[in-house]
Amino acid sequence: MPELPEVEVTRxxxxxxxxxxxxxxxxxxxxxxxxPVPAELAxxxxxxxxxxxxxxxxxxxxxxxxxxxxxxxxxxxxxRLLRGTSPPGKHDHLDFIFDDGRLLRxxxxxxxxxxxxxxxxxxxxxxxxxxxxxPLSGAFDGTYLFATSxxxxxxxxxxxxxxxVVAGVGNxxxxxxxFRARIRPDRAAGTMTLQECTxxxxxxxxxxxxxxxxxxxxxxxxxxxxxxxxLFKVYGRGxxxxxxxxxxxxxxxxxxxxxxxxxxxQE
DNA sequence: AGAATTACCTGAGCGC
DNA sequence: TGCGCTCAGGTAATTC
Numbered sequence: 001m002p003e004l005p006e007v008e009v010t011r012x013x014x015x016x017x018x019x020x021x022x023x024x025x026x027x028x029x030x031x032x033x034x035x036p037v038p039a040e041l042a043x044x045x046x047x048x049x050x051x052x053x054x055x056x057x058x059x060x061x062x063x064x065x066x067x068x069x070x071x072x073x074x075x076x077x078x079x080r081l082l083r084g085t086s087p088p089g090k091h092d093h094l095d096f097i098f099d100d101g102r103l104l105r106x107x108x109x110x111x112x113x114x115x116x117x118x119x120x121x122x123x124x125x126x127x128x129x130x131x132x133x134x135p136l137s138g139a140f141d142g143t144y145l146f147a148t149s150x151x152x153x154x155x156x157x158x159x160x161x162x163x164x165v166v167a168g169v170g171n172x173x174x175x176x177x178x179f180r181a182r183i184r185p186d187r188a189a190g191t192m193t194l195q196e197c198t199x200x201x202x203x204x205x206x207x208x209x210x211x212x213x214x215x216x217x218x219x220x221x222x223x224x225x226x227x228x229x230x231l232f233k234v235y236g237r238g239x240x241x242x243x244x245x246x247x248x249x250x251x252x253x254x255x256x257x258x259x260x261x262x263x264x265x266q267e
Numbered sequence: 268a269g270a271a272t273t274a275c276c277t278g279a280g281c282g283c
Numbered sequence: 284t285g286c287g288c289t290c291a292g293g294t295a296a297t298t299c
Contacts, residue, residue, distance in 0.1 A: 033275095033276095034275065034276085074275095074276090075276085075277095076276090076277080076278090091277090108276095109276080109277055109278070110275090110276045110277050110278085111275080111276050111277080112275070112276065112277095151269095152269075152270090153269085153270080154269075154270065154271095158270090255270095255271080255272095256272085
């Protein structure tokens with residue numbers, strides 16, 4: 001389940017490997033993802049060079065000159081970089097073949113991903129225009145979070161998972177950040193003090209950066225997927241001892257999402 | 268406007 | 284062995 005750190009690690013690796021390379025061919029096998037993959041990609045991309053790769057939230061943006069290839073990995077998607085030809089497996093929906101023989105393969109069993117072609121300013125595209133500040137940027141801090149949360153009764157965890165509030169914070173890192181900030185996930189967002197908002201903004205950045213660091217450190221040769229459960233203090237550990245105090249962790253559902261916290265350490 | 272709910276999709280795990 | 288159910292969850296769309 002790619003979250004922001006996994007997407008960022010993928011971005012860094014692909015940036016190293018693909019910038020300067022040109023598309024030679026695009027193979028579309030399954031086009032029905034969350035949005036239909038435009039068939040024109042097969043005509044638009046060949047001959048274009050990857051000038052750079054950016055990220056906005058969990059979206060990857062391949063700068064192709066006068067247009068952008070947008071990729072979202074959804075829940076189960078990943079991009080695999082191969083050399084030469086390789087028979088596609090189940091759920092290998094798209095291949096991007098480069099002029100140096102490299103093959104970038106989009107794999108996504110659940111088909112929640114998106115592959116789209118954007119012209120004009122990509123940040124003005126409807127999929128990206130309403131996304132909140134990047135959590136690793138200076139625009140996301142305690143002052144912003146405090147101002148944004150005033151008067152809102154929604155649970156803190158749901159607030160920070162709202163992509164319009166802050167980009168790219170999914171269920172795993174929302175749980176982890178709230179544990180680290182010692183804030184209960186079901187607190188009404190508007191009850192947070194400025195100090196708590198500041199702490200929360202800091203730890204959100206920390207959990208994401210820690211995970212990115214871990215991913216950078218153990219990049220495997222072919223895969224560009226990353227997922228580091230050894231870093232998780234609470235996610236997936238409901239009913240097990242709290243790493244802080246040893247009490248058993250509570251697991252509840254918030255907005256339909258699995259939510260794990262320590263009733264002793266978080267308030 | 269904010270909050271809650273639903274839809275999209277497949278594989279894994281479970282009870283029977 | 285297999286059927287039906289629930290769960291996993293990012294995000295857009297829809298409804299309240």
